[in-house]
Amino acid sequence: MTSTNFSECLSITLASEGGLSLERTDPGNWTGGRIGKGTLKGTKYGISAAAFPxxxxxxxTIDDVKPIYKARYWDEIGGDTLPSGFDLATFDYAVNSGPARALRGVQAVIGAPADGxxxxxxxxxxxxxxxxxIKALCARRLSFMRSLAIWNTYGKGWNSRVAKIEAKAVAMYLRAQPGVDAKAALADEASKAEKTAGTLQKAGAAIAVSASGGAGTGAALPAEPNLLVLGVVMVVGLVAAGMLVVKAAREKERAEAYRAAGR
Incomplete structure (x- = not known):
């Protein structure tokens, strides 16, 4: 727990935020906080028109935003009091979704009253x-993101960002622990994520084959199948298979992020 982590965490977050975005479908780019409400001023270095109309x-400029990040995000989440790594996961979440939501996520995973x-x-x-x-907080954050209407537009980038933040946060935590081989631990995390991805992919493929009628499995269909029931079963099965594929992709992102964090 140290205030010197602010600069490192800010640098990591700003690497994800990028430059000016004027995407009209992003509510954060409008001064009114909703698409088409107010003025389209955009977002730059993570500072949105919705939050700062x-x-x-x-x-x-970068110098303009540093004190904003310190006062509005880092200090609001009590960044100086958080363990190394957990501070990054909380801070980056706060920048994306607001300090109160990030703190409610924190409180959910540590078992404190969720008052934000x-x-x-x-x-x-x-x-x-x-x-x-750290992992639990990142999982909750991603779950919230998936619930947003603009997930289809930004989901791929968000998934990658959260995976990278999780891995970097875990790396920061491990490197702050005396006697811990952080590089080996991160490699182990990457291996576990890769294994989970493979398991999810195989399960998804099996469900998809089963839902499509057992093609290639030798499974026998009823002599007089109820087409409506079969249709419902097929749709449910394919949806389940699709969800597993999405989860597998998430695990692959995590595996790559952990490998990168351990280099």
């Missing part, structure tokens, strides 16, 4: 957070 987003505030109890429980809590 009075700023000239186009003209922002960095109070004494939250800080005390968060002080013992480690890799398990």
């Amino acid at each position: 009075s700023l000239d987003i186009r003209k922002l 505030k960095s109070g004494p109890l939250t800080r005390a429980k968060a002080a013992t957070a480690g890799t398990r809590e």
Whole structure:
């Protein structure tokens, strides 16, 4: 737990935020916080028109945004009091979705009342957070993102970002632990994620084959099948198979992120 982590966490987050975005389908780019409401000012270095409607987003510089990130995000989540790595996972979440939502996610994984505030109890429980809590927080964050209407537009990038943040956060935590071989531990995490991806892919493929009528499996269909029932079963099976494929892709992203973090 150290305030010197702010600069490192900010650098990691800004690498994901990029430059100016004026995407009209992103509610955050509008001063009113909803598509078509207010003025389309955009987002730059993660500073959105929805959160900062009075700023000239186009003209922002890195030096302009540093104090904003410190005051509006890092200090709001109590970044200086969080364990190394857990601070990054919480901070990046806060930048994307607001400090209150990020803190409610934190409170859910550490077992504190979910009021969205960095109070004494939250800080005390968060002080013992480690890799398990980092992973749980990132999983909750991604689940929230999937619930958003703009997931189809930004989902691929968000999935990649959260995987990278998780891996970098775990790496930061491990490297702060005396006597821990962080490189070996990260390689192990990558291996486990890769194995899980393979298992999910195989399960998805098996369900897809079964749902399509058991082609190639030697399975016998009823002599007089109920076409409506078969249709429903097929659709449910294919949806389930698709969900497993999506989860497998997520695990592959995590595997690659952990490998990169361990280099």
